[in-house]
Amino acid sequence: MAEDIADILIIGAGASSAAAAWSLADTRMRIICLEQGDWMNPSEYPSNSKQWEVLRQVDYNQSPNIRKRETDYPINEEDSAVSIANFNGVGGGTILYSAHFPRLKPSDFRVKSMDGVADDWPIDYKTLDPYFAQNDRNMGVSGLAGDPAIPWHEPPLPPIPIGRMGEAMGRGLNKLGWHWWPSDAAIISEDYEGRGKCLNLGPCNSGCAQGAKSSVDVAYWPVNQRLGVELRTRCRVSQILVDDNDMATGVLYFDENGVEHLQRAEIVIMACNGVGTPRLLLNSPSAGFPDGLANRSGLVGKNLMFHPIGFVEGYLDQPLDSHLGPQGTCILSQEFYETDPARDFVRGYSLQIVRGQPPASIAVSGTQRGDIPWGARHHEAYQKYVGRSVMMAVMCEDLPELCNTVTLDPELTDSNGIPAPKITYRFSENSKRMLQHGLQKGTEAMEAAGAFKVYTMNQVRDTGWHLMGTARMGTDPENSVVNEWGRSHDVKNLFIIDGSIFVTCGAVNPTTTIQALALYVADSIKKNLANLFD
């Protein structure tokens, strides 16, 4: 029997994988995607239940160490100031993401030339612009054109409702003369491509029962499968194999029953995210690559970036029903995004104004803070807080540093015995100063909007949503892992398309940029097919 060789093998079925598979499908090559997790069943999501506020706490927790599904792998975070959030299944992190979809800006690709720190990207905003637009159409993105803080672009769908809360915050920000704009969201505000529009369920972060949130299991994979891409679930890749010519030959993976298989491939594309990808490369050493595959630069697993996050929570003196509407998106202020030499930090941050805490959570935090007392005054105090909370994330740009890493844990393993990733991360002095500034400005914004109470939370730990930088792109093989179109410098038929290849990370959620990059890398593969491995 002829050997089963895929033309293209993609590892992981999350945000980047889905976009790349869609683009590559028109080559009519045989594309196989191996994903360690399962398909999701939206009828099991917590928002199908009255007890959704509590049901989301374990099975849909953002931490694999709490969730502990069979399909998860553990992560050692003891040496990290931030803990990792992810989801392992068809859709990857987009199953739980908020779908807040702002793009990186032109200056984010030229940090070194503009501000003298970190490195420039080998590509620029203009290169990605058409891929951003294509991805917006494929995903189904809602937003409003004309934002002066980002080059002109027109999201295919009108913005999601900002609600009374968005209006109140907008008025406050206007008083201060600051920028704000309704957020671009990968949530469909109108029926789109056979999917029903957003119903404002609220808890996007535990899966969207309506399918209006553009997680890639609903936005991309059904189309990809119709185009002929083969998606195999419950296939956990343990190693990528190479031959003596430094060419990848395929992968070893475990199926659901723990049986090991070999899948050969002409091209291997990694899409396991900024933690999963370096983990797998480091776990694939060979004679030619004793320090991990594609790691002659020594940079695999280095330069890990999150976005350092703080929160400002304000309570406004008016009923806002602020807990209704897509939880993680409302409006965005980018008044402090670009570098200002007058400040004591370089680069900047976004103020992401999301919805308020839901009703039971308000009671929990209110009693713990002493705002909602026990006893006779409980009911009156609860009314003062419920529906009036506004959450704001201060999302800072992180700068790449060699000391922030993903390595292999010497002891901890997943259920197949594959070494778990170990995270080593600390906040830089620049990040600390930036966060401080952001919390102060966030407080000013809340007060301008009329908040009677404001809380700030600094350097929040459970915010490792954005995983970037651990296999960065560049033109110099000594100083980067992949080239300017995602191909490994060392292994010419190995590509990386997830957040690992970010050179710097801007101060916005990364997924729209991750997917634009994946489409761009896929397009580059198609354009270079004739001499792909030169």
Add this chain to the structure above:
Amino acid sequence: MADLIASDALLTEEQNQTLRLLLNMIIPPDAERGMPGAAELDFMGYVFEFANDRIEHIKRELDSLNKSSRRQYTVTFPQLDDNDREALVKRLYSTRRQFARNIEVQIMFCYYQDDKVLKALGKEARPPFPKGNEVLRGDLSLLDPVRQRPKLYRE
């Protein structure tokens, strides 16, 4: 909701009585607002179904409350009169950061997701899906001053 027989049997009689008294001290009934007291809800049924891993913590918190009661008043918490009970809870609440923390957190989740309570608050007792919620689109003319600004990004 879990069946009552299973959930009632989770606690001893003393723990059960202590719990009921404490719950109504945390969230007492309010006839004027039509709000039930927390003790009227099947709290342990809720915990059994949704927060199973908290049961042991809750038992320990109840036992600890009875221990404090015995130490200070020589009788159990349910045996105290209302004033002493009030005074004891007040003292523990203000001196022990973690006092009854699991009970407090779980009763908030239980209470504010309960049908009776939601109805009393004028809310529909239903899951978010499939009906969803109405949210005001918002007045986008509020953006006029922002639209008038020059471009804010660097090329």
